[in-house]
Amino acid sequence: MSAPDRQQLQAAIFDAIGAIAPEVDPADIRPDQPLRQQVDLDSFDFLNVIIRLHEILGIDIPESDYGELLTLDRAVDYLLRRCGGSTAGK
Amino acid sequence: MIPEVISKQPAAGRYPPNLRDYAAACAQFSWADARAALSGLPDGGLNIAYEAVDRHAAGSRATHVALRWLGQDGTRHDYTYADLRDLSSRFANVLRGLGCGPGSRVFVLAGRIPELYVSVLGTLKSGGVSCTLFSAFGPEPIHTRLEIGAADVLVTTESLYRKKVAGLRERLPRLRQVLLVGDRDAETAVADTLDFRKMLAAASADFQVERTSPDDPALLHFTSGTTGKPKGAVHVHGAVVAHHVTGQLALDLHPEDVFWCTADPGWVTGMSYGIISPLTNGVTSIVDEGDFDAERWYSILRQEQVSVWYTAPTAVRMMMKGGTAAVRRHEFPALRFIASVGEPLNPQAVLWGIEAFGLPIHDNWWQTETGGIMIANYAAMAIKPGSMGRPLPGVEAAVVHQTAEGRIAVCRPGEEGELALRAGWPSMFRGYLGNGERYRKCFVDGWYLSGDLARQDDDGYVWFVGRADDVIKSSGHLIGPFEVESALTEHPAVAEAGVIGKPDPVQFETVKAFVALKQGHEPSEALRRELLGFARKRLGAAVAPKEIDFLPALPHTRSGKIMRRLLKARELGLPEGDTSTLEGTA
Numbered sequence: 001m002s003a004p005d006r007q008q009l010q011a012a013i014f015d016a017i018g019a020i021a022p023e024v025d026p027a028d029i030r031p032d033q034p035l036r037q038q039v040d041l042d043s044f045d046f047l048n049v050i051i052r053l054h055e056i057l058g059i060d061i062p063e064s065d066y067g068e069l070l071t072l073d074r075a076v077d078y079l080l081r082r083c084g085g086s087t088a089g090k
Numbered sequence: 091m092i093p094e095v096i097s098k099q100p101a102a103g104r105y106p107p108n109l110r111d112y113a114a115a116c117a118q119f120s121w122a123d124a125r126a127a128l129s130g131l132p133d134g135g136l137n138i139a140y141e142a143v144d145r146h147a148a149g150s151r152a153t154h155v156a157l158r159w160l161g162q163d164g165t166r167h168d169y170t171y172a173d174l175r176d177l178s179s180r181f182a183n184v185l186r187g188l189g190c191g192p193g194s195r196v197f198v199l200a201g202r203i204p205e206l207y208v209s210v211l212g213t214l215k216s217g218g219v220s221c222t223l224f225s226a227f228g229p230e231p232i233h234t235r236l237e238i239g240a241a242d243v244l245v246t247t248e249s250l251y252r253k254k255v256a257g258l259r260e261r262l263p264r265l266r267q268v269l270l271v272g273d274r275d276a277e278t279a280v281a282d283t284l285d286f287r288k289m290l291a292a293a294s295a296d297f298q299v300e301r302t303s304p305d306d307p308a309l310l311h312f313t314s315g316t317t318g319k320p321k322g323a324v325h326v327h328g329a330v331v332a333h334h335v336t337g338q339l340a341l342d343l344h345p346e347d348v349f350w351c352t353a354d355p356g357w358v359t360g361m362s363y364g365i366i367s368p369l370t371n372g373v374t375s376i377v378d379e380g381d382f383d384a385e386r387w388y389s390i391l392r393q394e395q396v397s398v399w400y401t402a403p404t405a406v407r408m409m410m411k412g413g414t415a416a417v418r419r420h421e422f423p424a425l426r427f428i429a430s431v432g433e434p435l436n437p438q439a440v441l442w443g444i445e446a447f448g449l450p451i452h453d454n455w456w457q458t459e460t461g462g463i464m465i466a467n468y469a470a471m472a473i474k475p476g477s478m479g480r481p482l483p484g485v486e487a488a489v490v491h492q493t494a495e496g497r498i499a500v501c502r503p504g505e506e507g508e509l510a511l512r513a514g515w516p517s518m519f520r521g522y523l524g525n526g527e528r529y530r531k532c533f534v535d536g537w538y539l540s541g542d543l544a545r546q547d548d549d550g551y552v553w554f555v556g557r558a559d560d561v562i563k564s565s566g567h568l569i570g571p572f573e574v575e576s577a578l579t580e581h582p583a584v585a586e587a588g589v590i591g592k593p594d595p596v597q598f599e600t601v602k603a604f605v606a607l608k609q610g611h612e613p614s615e616a617l618r619r620e621l622l623g624f625a626r627k628r629l630g631a632a633v634a635p636k637e638i639d640f641l642p643a644l645p646h647t648r649s650g651k652i653m654r655r656l657l658k659a660r661e662l663g664l665p666e667g668d669t670s671t672l673e674g675t676a
Contacts, residue, residue, distance in 0.1 A: 018619075019619075021622075021623065021626055021631075022619040022620065022622050022623035022626075023622075023623030023624070023626050023627045024623075034162060036381055037201070037381075040226060040228075040626065040630060040631045041631060042226060042381075042565070042631040042632060043381065043382040043404070043405075043408060043565070044404075044565065044596065044597050044600070044636065045631055045636075046381075047408070047596070048636075062412075063384050063385070063408075063411065063412035063413075063416060064384070064385045064412065064416055065385075066383050066384070066385065067383055067385055067386055
């Protein structure tokens with residue numbers, strides 16, 4: 001299977017958020033702004049989003065990398081690197 | 091192996107502990123002496139903000155950094171005591187200009203931005219009552235609190251206003267003014283609001299602090315009970331005596347400390363110890379706008395050379411999950427004291443502090459109603475991991491039970507009972523707003539009954555056992571099940587809801603809801619998600635349930651109340667206990 005692209009990774013993030021915060025409309029998310037405040041995730045919710053991402057993508061996100069997930073754009077960049085894809089086409 | 095006692099080395103070095111000998115400190119302590127350590131207003135009276143800011147700004151500490159603000163985006167801004175005096179005076183003048191005299195209720199709904207601190211201190215200077223709301227509350231908790239608190243003015247940010255407050259304005263006829271802090275530097279232009287920064291800039295930086303008395307109301311903090319709406323606990327300016335001295339005794343604050351309280355001012359810890367106590371003690375206080383992020387926190391501890399750190403068990407347990415190695419990649423030469431409050435700190439977490447930071451974590455205990463730390467583990471006192479410590483000097487705490495005659499009897503060592511405090515300490519709450527009866531019920535025989543069950547050992551150490559009621563302790567905050575149930579039952583498919591605290595290794599308890607549906611509605615994953623989103627939209631992440639289960643019906647008492655205790659026992663697979671009041675039993 002080829003590495004997921006940006007769109008697939010974004011969809012995975014929306015899927016993970018949707019399980020924790022189903023009221024969120026992905027269209028309302030501003031990709032360059034801090035994500036957690038926008039979609040109202042507390043620390044516990046955020047951990048659960050990470051767990052969901054692990055289930056969906058099969059990658060472990062160590063705690064020291066949580067800062068990489070500050071915004072949607074940064075999270076996609078980070079996951080792309082972790083899943084072995086290229087950042088081309090951004 | 092967890093040791094039963096962690097002994098301390100005798101005091102040495104630059105910072106000999108403020109409290110060196112517990113028994114001697116208790117014997118010598120008097121609240122009058124503690125009051126004498128403060129300045130008082132020049133013409134008599136006592137004002138929290140004067141003790142926190144103006145008296146330092148008028149003296150040799152004027153140029154000392156009072157607040158070091160760390161923005162989420164990496165910006166950093168220092169505010170000296172003189173800066174804080176000027177800014178808070180400007181805000182006090184803004185309030186006067188809006189016609190807000192002493193006693194006006196000024197609410198703040200914001201993240202940890204500098205304007206929050208300026209608003210709180212300016213309100214206190216003006217003689218107004220300050221109430222900070224957690225920015226993760228959804229519209230319903232915000233509305234309830236603004237309404238019960240009879241807010242005159244609300245300070246919030248443009249984005250929070252648009253998202254959570256604008257839709258409530260019609261239901262808040264008493265709210266006179268809303269001041270918006272722009273999300274960017276540009277001026278805000280939103281109907282029916284004023285621009286905070288513009289008004290602050292136009293106001294004078296000279297203000298004579300209102301001559302408040304120690305008994306004048308200063309702070310309003312909401313807390314949750316088992317039934318009914320949240321309770322607005324009122325605190326007075328005299329509470330500053332306790333804020334100040336507990337900072338010295340329980341947190342061991344020394345003048346040159348860099349102190350970091352990680353709590354949000356939307357909760358009482360973030361007010362008493364995130365704003366007031368470090369400032370009255372003249373130290374430098376770190377304010378981090380960002381959310382919990384272990385790596386970021388380690389960097390802050392290191393870079394800002396934090397010496398005293400006050401945090402919460404949930405954060406400690408999340409850091410533990412990340413492992414000791416992540417901490418040890420950093421060095422913290424300045425760090426010398428760590429304390430924690432919110433829920434009982436498990437023994438493993440106390441010891442993890444030693445493993446990771448080379449320092450044990452000192453648990454302490456207090457509540458919204460107590461206004462300040464009441465029971466603590468001190469820098470120079472041996473720790474019994476798992477115990478909240480011993481009562482502060484000047485605080486009489488006991489584990490008690492009520493006799494058949496309705497009197498209070500102190501339990502024997504080791505016996506479980508309700509944790510109680512002899513009424514009369516300076517930061518004791520003075521009322522629940524508009525609810526005198528509920529307030530009176532908290533006191534029996536001259537004791538304040540905390541609602542926490544505990545036991546005290548032969549050495550006087552207090553151990554938390556549980557709650558005496560159904561209130562949920564989650565991530566250091568109390569959540570009232572009724573508030574959550576009410577929001578869920580607003581959904582057209584929900585017949586009724588019962589909400590419990592489900593034990594959780596990180597949050598202590600998480601909010602779990604059981605829902606019975608109305609006829610014509612069937613349980614489904616789609617409906618479960620809909621209800622979750624419905625509750626989150628109304629309540630916000632801080633209060634909304636994390637889990638929802640469907641049940642065909644909820645257990646009731648014969649008088650019709652939902653038996654949350656039974657829901658909890660079933661959830662945990664525990665014995666159901668006394669079900670004699672259960673509806674349908676003989």
